[in-house]
Amino acid sequence: MAVLTTIFVVECADHIPSLSISSQGSAWQIEELMLITKSPAPDVPALARRLRRDGHHNAGIAPGSEASAQDADSDAVPPCSLNVTIYGPTAYPNGFSALASEWNDLLARSRYDTFFLTHEWQSVWWQQLGAGDLWILAFYRGESEEESEDPADPSHAAPGPSELVGIAPFYLSEHKKGKWAGKSSLKLVGCVEVSDFLDIVIAAGWEKEVYYCLLDWLQSEEAPAWDYLDLCNLPEDSLSYKALPSIFRNAGLRVEVDQEDVAPHVHLPARYENYLMQIDKKQRHEIRRKQRRVERELDVGFSLIQSMDELQAAMDEFLRLQRMSRPDKESFMTPHMERFFRVMAGRMLEAGHLHLSFLSLNGENAAALLAFEYKKELLLYNSGYDTEKWAGYSPGWVLLGYVIQHAIARGIEVFDFLQGDEEYKYRFGGHDYRVMRTLIINEPA
Template structure:
């Protein structure tokens, strides 16, 4: 008996597919925060101009696959961008019988979109998407190039902060304790997180201030469009209790900050900043240490530093997860 496979294409009204997309996103642990319809919709608001979206919902064997695609000229890619989305992927209800959905998806891209290039960026290597989709792309006469894009260090969190410290090398454990002791000698030190909508709205300006003064690179990165995206994203996700806005304060002055999102037991460290005048106290790293400690207290299972191989991530226990990109051209 053949399996019934159906597809629906949404390219006019995002609202028509949002509930179904959200249900599929929430149903499976391996769907990451950047695959949610709320995050994609905010990105589209600020950066979708000049693109056309094609959201494909494929149903097969009582499972669903959602493919949030954008088309710009002759190129097809995920809705999103590597400067703002650390992870991309298809959205699955589960991985069972996924070949059926992937074959249908590739047939749609190959025959109905009239594109010549396919760019799928930032797919985690623990996702089966890339390995599985290659076969169907080659069957449809695509030349495929698969490359490592970046790394995303992550920590598997234990149940206590002491266990976390003892999971580190002796040298790194000693260095963290030394930094904390040095900070403890200073009077009037506070570290805290906001998670309620109004608190986040009222305190985001300090986040952007500290981010911009951290480095010239971050100052250049945080233009008005990205700032507006960050604001909308932080406030929207706070309505689901997923936003964490953290500060480290010394003498009533905020000296370090970070913005994180929490979902499905993972805390994603999205961006951060600190005051260079307090560099000798390692306030940026300490703010991350306190974020890890709070993540353990919240009983999260993973602390995700996200893309980039900065040294401090490894000193704090990060272990690389590779993310890859697939670029295919129609023969």
């Protein structure tokens, strides 16, 4: 029997009454309702809701084994066998705070460890761009502190280990217009704009177990009312478009899977000259020609921002050049988006991920490039260049060549151009990597 434990936090509670109620024939049992004394806190009474399940790890995917869409097709949908803690919109602390110390460790154990799923990125995106209600689910394997209610049971005093195996960060919002007008959606935090790769964070080998428990929650009264679940910006390697759809279809839900975009990337060799030999001969000649021309005719500088003292002025310059480069970039960089970029850049510099570089020509900044360095990868996020005075020298191309050269010198193994099929990405050797989307509609298939 599944057990639901709900914990509330109140200020200045004088006592801790508990209530135990069981409902004959019900699949749920309300185990206890506790009022816990706590120092004054923000006006957010609910701490967290924990769904505690009886059962064990299903043999469908053992830790470390491979999952596949074929596995999902052949299985009936089993009940959830993990412990699930739910951090809803009134949870205090919220899921980002409660899971901060474990988040990135779990990400490192996942099949697709990407920068945009780090705690730093996810939390700053939510703080600056998030709207609606935050729902974060944490999935645990093993025993929990409440697992044994019998004081005579040895595990009552010394609970077994509990390991975090999944985090599902969502937000709930209502659409005001378009085909989904009046409908409520659950989306991955970071969806859709400005986060190039997203997913549910799951330890490799535990995907199906987490998917089963997510489905169980979505179909329970604990979940908010939702019309569709949007898993956007899924990397090509994600099981959230390979295996998850079959599980949800087996439960009778309607599921749509589409390719959303491409994100070209190039594998970097140990030397810059070897990289140039990888790309098309004509483009190799163009890159060399443009670099040699500016080096011959102008005083060229390449600089990289490395301290917080430099960052504010550097972001002023980056934003100026970004807005200059194209009309669509100027319209994209609203005051709200500018604030996100400034706050995000500071957070990423502190975390050691920010790459903000400039090309100067005769002492003036002519191009800027903002990227993220993460585990032997460099991800090109945004850029800008002077379209007036220095446009004839192709400063954007020249800077990109220098950045790739610098990345190779630092031992970077993959240069990721991120989403979009712009021509320059292929001229610099990019090869397509698919970006997928899984849409689950809360209606019969």
